[in-house]
Amino acid sequence: MDRPTFLSLSPNLRSDLRTYITVGLMACLWLLAYSIIQPLADWLAYGVLGLPHGSRLGEAVAFFLYDVTKILLLLSGMIFLISLLRTFFSPDRTRALLGGKRQGIGNILAAMLGIVTPFCSCSAVPLFIGFVESGVPLGVTFSFLIAAPTINEVAVVMLFGLFGWQVAGLYITSGLIIAILAGITIGALHLERYVEDFVWQLPGAQGELKETLSLADRIARAWDAVKEIVGKVWPYVVVGIAVGAGIHGYVPESALAGIMGRNAWWSVPAAVILGVPLYSNAAGVIPIVHALTEKGAALGTVLAFMMSVVGLSLPEMIILRRVLKPQLIAVFVGVIAFAIILTGYLFNLVI
Amino acid sequence: MMNIKILGSGCANCKRLEATVRRIVAAGAIDAEIEKVTEYSEIMKWPILSTPGLAINEKLVSTGRIPKDAEIAGWLKG
Numbered sequence: 001m002d003r004p005t006f007l008s009l010s011p012n013l014r015s016d017l018r019t020y021i022t023v024g025l026m027a028c029l030w031l032l033a034y035s036i037i038q039p040l041a042d043w044l045a046y047g048v049l050g051l052p053h054g055s056r057l058g059e060a061v062a063f064f065l066y067d068v069t070k071i072l073l074l075l076s077g078m079i080f081l082i083s084l085l086r087t088f089f090s091p092d093r094t095r096a097l098l099g100g101k102r103q104g105i106g107n108i109l110a111a112m113l114g115i116v117t118p119f120c121s122c123s124a125v126p127l128f129i130g131f132v133e134s135g136v137p138l139g140v141t142f143s144f145l146i147a148a149p150t151i152n153e154v155a156v157v158m159l160f161g162l163f164g165w166q167v168a169g170l171y172i173t174s175g176l177i178i179a180i181l182a183g184i185t186i187g188a189l190h191l192e193r194y195v196e197d198f199v200w201q202l203p204g205a206q207g208e209l210k211e212t213l214s215l216a217d218r219i220a221r222a223w224d225a226v227k228e229i230v231g232k233v234w235p236y237v238v239v240g241i242a243v244g245a246g247i248h249g250y251v252p253e254s255a256l257a258g259i260m261g262r263n264a265w266w267s268v269p270a271a272v273i274l275g276v277p278l279y280s281n282a283a284g285v286i287p288i289v290h291a292l293t294e295k296g297a298a299l300g301t302v303l304a305f306m307m308s309v310v311g312l313s314l315p316e317m318i319i320l321r322r323v324l325k326p327q328l329i330a331v332f333v334g335v336i337a338f339a340i341i342l343t344g345y346l347f348n349l350v351i
Numbered sequence: 352m353m354n355i356k357i358l359g360s361g362c363a364n365c366k367r368l369e370a371t372v373r374r375i376v377a378a379g380a381i382d383a384e385i386e387k388v389t390e391y392s393e394i395m396k397w398p399i400l401s402t403p404g405l406a407i408n409e410k411l412v413s414t415g416r417i418p419k420d421a422e423i424a425g426w427l428k429g
Contacts, residue, residue, distance in 0.1 A: 209413065
């Protein structure tokens with residue numbers, strides 16, 4: 001009997017093998033690129049562009065090149081891994097896990113599933129209807145709807161890349177706590193009557209489409225997600241880091257301590273209000289905010305601003321208005337804003 | 352004639368899915384009517400939690416993503 005050669009394998013297996021080999025090669029390339037970011041940035045800034053060492057412009061350019069390369073590499077790699085993990089979850093599975101759960105446990109589970117379940121705020125309405133129709137309590141549904149967009153992969157990866165794992169961890173933890181507590185509060189207020197009436201009149205929920213995916217399918221989906229997300233955010237990353245590099249190089253130290261420091265009590269609520277219209281620009285906002293902390297802005301204020309940018313978004317409110325009456329929207333916004341402000345003060349106090 | 356439904360309330364991906372389907376239908380000269388379902392009260396009659404959804408001859412084939420051209424073409428062939 002002949003030994004199987006690559007060409008004698010079935011076409012499916014061959015294409016699967018090709019996928020695994022490509023992923024392996026990409027991983028090696030990624031590691032190589034990640035290990036030479038600093039010399040590469042220095043070489044480009046001082047060698048290719050010929051900027052003098054130690055000059056303001058030279059430092060700002062080297063800083064810019066380093067951060068852009070590092071963040072784009074981190075985003076591609078981490079989004080690939082997160083998206084791969086997410087192919088094992090679906091809104092339908094999450095709904096099944098949450099059905100029949102009580103307040104409390106349900107809220108905790110919902111907030112955690114909010115991180116790993118694939119979610120787009122454009123699908124907030126069908127998801128909301130599907131959840132409450134199948135008996136997931138309103139407060140538990142809200143815990144999910146707060147955690148899913150707030151603890152978002154782009155924001156977390158950029159916080160990790162620019163501020164380090166401690167700040168990224170703080171962000172995730174406080175996002176989870178806010179989602180859990182806000183959901184429990186909304187549940188305790190019994191606001192079901194402020195859900196638009198048509199929601200309750202729809203036919204009962206049914207199971208979603210079942211798909212069986214091979215590992216190669218999952219890899220292909222994760223790769224699509226990388227292309228879509230990085231393709232969408234990279235211009236914001238570049239512009240944000242450029243502005244950040246400018247601040248880094250040209251704004252004097254502690255220039256902001258007075259207005260964004262921990263002693264300016266009004267800066268936390270101001271940061272939250274300022275963050276609302278900046279929806280979807282987390283990618284551009286984080287590098288700027290990072291540069292501001294170097295100049296004396298307090299971390300709690302900065303985290304509150306970040307959460308407001310990502311978690312309190314005007315377009316999402318408008319989308320949710322289709323299923324929620326204005327009173328419930330107001331409670332939703334009020335509870336989250338209050339929780340974010342509290343978080344900001346807490347961190348300013350502790351750190 | 353084939354009936355194709357795009358289920359979604361005008362999100363960016365819903366529009367992209369519609370354009371993709373129209374392109375494939377035109378390329379294959381398929382006899383199909385393409386219908387956009389944008390009202391949530393109608394969309395939610397399908398077992399959908401994420402948009403866009405794609406239904407061919409009253410059978411739901413995908414939700415929450417834009418399938419590859421080859422996948423869509425395969426479904427359209429039946």
